[in-house]
Amino acid sequence: MSLKREGFTGPTNNHKRTGWQETYSLVWPKTPIDTPSEEMVKEESPRVTKRATRSSLNTPQSPLLEEMRKEETPQSSKRATRSSALKSCSSRTRETQKKIDFRSPSLLRDLVYREEPISFDALCSSFPGRRVQILELLQLLGPMNSPLLPLFIYGGASTGKTSVILQIFRHLKRPFIYSSCRTCYCPRILFETVVNQLPHRRSSGSVKRCEKPADFVNLLHDGMSEFINNLKGNSSKLDSEELKEQGSTGTMIYFIFDNMELVRRWPKYLEITSMLFKLYEILKMPEVGFIFISNSSLDTYHVNTGFAEPMPVLFPDYREEDLRKIFLRNQPNQKLYSSFLDVVFNSFYRMTKRVDELSVAFAPLFQKYCELFSDKKGSVPTEDKKRSLFKRFGEHTAPALNDIFKVPSHPNSFKIEAIKEKVKRRDAEVTDDIEFHMPISAKYLLISAFIASRNPATLDAALFDSTGGGDNRKHKRKMSETSKEKKELAEQELIMKGPGTFPLERLLAIFQCISSVAEFSLENEQQVEDEIVSGGDTGIMSDVLLQLSTLCNANYISKGGSCPLEGSTRYRSTISEEMTVKVARSVNFPLSKYLYRR
Numbered sequence: 001m002s003l004k005r006e007g008f009t010g011p012t013n014n015h016k017r018t019g020w021q022e023t024y025s026l027v028w029p030k031t032p033i034d035t036p037s038e039e040m041v042k043e044e045s046p047r048v049t050k051r052a053t054r055s056s057l058n059t060p061q062s063p064l065l066e067e068m069r070k071e072e073t074p075q076s077s078k079r080a081t082r083s084s085a086l087k088s089c090s091s092r093t094r095e096t097q098k099k100i101d102f103r104s105p106s107l108l109r110d111l112v113y114r115e116e117p118i119s120f121d122a123l124c125s126s127f128p129g130r131r132v133q134i135l136e137l138l139q140l141l142g143p144m145n146s147p148l149l150p151l152f153i154y155g156g157a158s159t160g161k162t163s164v165i166l167q168i169f170r171h172l173k174r175p176f177i178y179s180s181c182r183t184c185y186c187p188r189i190l191f192e193t194v195v196n197q198l199p200h201r202r203s204s205g206s207v208k209r210c211e212k213p214a215d216f217v218n219l220l221h222d223g224m225s226e227f228i229n230n231l232k233g234n235s236s237k238l239d240s241e242e243l244k245e246q247g248s249t250g251t252m253i254y255f256i257f258d259n260m261e262l263v264r265r266w267p268k269y270l271e272i273t274s275m276l277f278k279l280y281e282i283l284k285m286p287e288v289g290f291i292f293i294s295n296s297s298l299d300t301y302h303v304n305t306g307f308a309e310p311m312p313v314l315f316p317d318y319r320e321e322d323l324r325k326i327f328l329r330n331q332p333n334q335k336l337y338s339s340f341l342d343v344v345f346n347s348f349y350r351m352t353k354r355v356d357e358l359s360v361a362f363a364p365l366f367q368k369y370c371e372l373f374s375d376k377k378g379s380v381p382t383e384d385k386k387r388s389l390f391k392r393f394g395e396h397t398a399p400a401l402n403d404i405f406k407v408p409s410h411p412n413s414f415k416i417e418a419i420k421e422k423v424k425r426r427d428a429e430v431t432d433d434i435e436f437h438m439p440i441s442a443k444y445l446l447i448s449a450f451i452a453s454r455n456p457a458t459l460d461a462a463l464f465d466s467t468g469g470g471d472n473r474k475h476k477r478k479m480s481e482t483s484k485e486k487k488e489l490a491e492q493e494l495i496m497k498g499p500g501t502f503p504l505e506r507l508l509a510i511f512q513c514i515s516s517v518a519e520f521s522l523e524n525e526q527q528v529e530d531e532i533v534s535g536g537d538t539g540i541m542s543d544v545l546l547q548l549s550t551l552c553n554a555n556y557i558s559k560g561g562s563c564p565l566e567g568s569t570r571y572r573s574t575i576s577e578e579m580t581v582k583v584a585r586s587v588n589f590p591l592s593k594y595l596y597r598r
């Protein structure tokens with residue numbers, strides 16, 4: 001299956017996960033850690049003195065939160081009424097609390113980096129060129145249990161922002177909740193990903209729905225205050241082993257929001273970014289720290305909201321010597337790799353300073369370079385030889401340099417608008433050029449899942465009649481009557497909500513409808529012939545469940561919790577409309593006819 005974009009195979013990409021829930025749910029590390037950073041941060045820099053004191057922040061109730069509560073949707077106020085009813089039912093509350101073990105170590109340890117902690121020296125040597133930023137961040141994070149003013153880590157793409165902050169948390173062994181706006185691609189998914197990682201929610205196992213910023217703030221506030229209160233109440237009851245564990249992690253929880261620049265592509269993004277940047281002031285909980293990571297600087301966010309702006313920490317582009325160190329770092333034959341860099345580095349450095357792009361370009365080139373020396377084991381070229389190699393190697397470097405231009409792994413946000421324009425112009429050719437190496441049944445499953453996630457279930461009967469449906473003329477007439485503005489608002493709301501969930505039965509029903517039409521229309525086409533030749537079943541209904549499980553494993557369809565009423569597992573499409581349109585085009589399926597547009 002080649003639907004996914006080529007992933008980066010560079011130096012240390014193991015912290016990144018694919019899938020819509022990009023989380024770092026981690027297990028308790030076993031070995032103690034070196035803590036030079038704790039000593040280092042004792043001497044506070046002037047910036048760190050800006051850190052707020054616990055007492056100054058610990059006001060009983062934030063007026064902002066009150067304001068947000070007023071803005072709450074009817075849905076969430078219903079929820080609140082329900083929850084207050086629950087509270088009054090004290091025996092039930094006690095029962096729930098009994099089920100959840102609020103004692104800190106067991107809950108907090110799930111939020112600590114999964115792998116063994118690393119020492120300060122190991123941390124710095126893993127990231128050549130980032131020692132200054134590591135020290136600055138350690139200073140700002142401060143000793144254990146220090147309140148933290150929100151941080152805003154920014155810098156160009158692939159400058160190590162994510163990797164460095166995550167490894168710092170690994171080093172400090174502190175609990176954190178990570179979410180990336182790349183994989184959490186709409187507000188609802190972002191909110192739910194964060195809320196459902198809260199300690200008490202993880203332990204209770206229930207999944208919370210959260211669509212509006214106000215709901216998010218309320219759930220975050222309620223979840224964290226419940227957790228913190230229980231933490232304080234229970235710390236006296238901890239045995240010595242648990243106290244020791246609590247002592248090594250502290251009681252702060254940090255929330256990391258990565259790829260913030262992508263939020264600016266969302267509808268009503270100003271509401272979301274200003275809410276996120278204000279969270280610290282809204283919650284007024286010194287036990288909670290916020291860290292935002294972005295490709296673009298604070299100026300691009302219109303943060304002029306009257307609140308203290310987050311503290312910026314710049315990750316500048318790498319200098320030539322930094323990049324050389326980064327690429328030399330894990331090479332078994334340092335001399336040979338260094339001579340390789342002498343031959344190719346300058347040509348590439350002029351084009352890009354991005355570690356991911358360079359690393360993709362260097363890997364195959366170095367293989368070719370090694371082949372030149374395969375017969376002379378251990379030999380390294382002399383200066384004269386390097387010059388002739390530079391010429392000879394040109395035939396390999398030129399196409400690699402072109403590739404850097406062709407496939408940007410992910411565009412810098414500053415260039416997004418320009419790229420969008422380009423994409424619009426080339427749209428028609430590009431989409432037709434893309435090949436999806438995927439069985440037809442998997443393509444139809446992807447399309448069915450997208451339709452099921454996008455359309456209300458009540459519309460299925462109208463859309464899918466015995467001929468496969470797709471006749472939405474009636475619907476179109478209705479659309480023309482509604483005003484353009486109303487329609488836009490409704491569509492924005494739909495995007496804000498993100499894709500909906502559906503049961504397996506509905507997916508299969510849609511799949512059967514659209515594939516039956518396809519089987520008929522594709523009967524004589526090459527694609528079907530190909531499947532016969534390759535020994536595959538001609539009916540595209542074959543091995544559908546197997547395909548579904550493959551798509552779930554690849555995270556194109558996510559498998560959620562079961563519905564409390566139906567008891568069956570629910571699914572959700574995680575691919576974008578753009579991608580679904582491409583898949584649909586590759587099988588000539590008229591997707592737009594089946595999509596509900598208000």
Ligand SMILES: Nc1ncnc2c1ncn2[C@@H]1O[C@H](COP(=O)(O)OP(=O)(O)OP(=O)(O)O)[C@@H](O)[C@H]1O
Binds near residue numbers: 127157259294355
């Ligand atoms: N100083 C460094 N040493 C080693 N590897 C590095 C360094 N800087 C970046 N990398 C590698 O480059 C890749 C991209 O890094 P990372 O995702 O942390 O960058 P980023 O700044 O968060 O990028 P983006 O803004 O695109 O999300 C990772 O594999 C990371 O290990």
